[in-house]
Amino acid sequence: MTTKKMAIIATKGTLDMAYPPFILASTAAALGYDVQVFFTFYGLQLLRKDLSNVMISPLANPAMPMPIPMPVMVQMLPGMESMATMMMKQKLKKHGVASLTELRDLCLEADVKFIACQMTVDLFEFDKSEFIDNVEYGGAATFMGFAGDTDICLFV
């Protein structure tokens, strides 16, 4: 039986959108898939050694369940993003959902390959020393080399 493959493009760097790529990658790896995740644009934030600044915003996020109705005028006040992030992290913890760092470590442990988009690293002038070590750098063609041969290919 040939090994199944999955490729994910991770383009978002918010707390809510950081979960799907790491959950799917770690699960696929546990199921025996060969997995690669291509991080581009804001998804690059998920490769930072320190993920504590990954936040969630209630602004422009009307589907986010809130404890009380929250008008947009209130959501834009200073500190609302930090508060929403803190509340979301508490909720995740209470429900036994792994932290992003834990899920990312599980991915690395299971040999999931992380590729950072070189163009967006340069575009945003990211300092590679702020990223974790287990990252390769490449472009769209590098990704296609693997993605073209996958069973599952997702854009998050």
Next chain:
Amino acid sequence: MNFDKEFNARGLSCPLPIVKTKKALVDMTSGQVLKVISTDTGSVKDMAAFADQTGNTLLSTVEENGEFIFYMKKK
């Protein structure tokens, strides 16, 4: 049921029960049985899907006092 190793997944949410079950199986030998205790409702379907896709055998799934107990025989 007899088992060789136990993994306590109580309180863990998706995907941890599956990902860590896989980890628990790594150092076991073929034919050995892993007992997994989970409180995650989603793990009932996921554990069956895991077995189905990895070739390990899910010997049984029981619900006891709101907990799910799985016996997984390693391939």
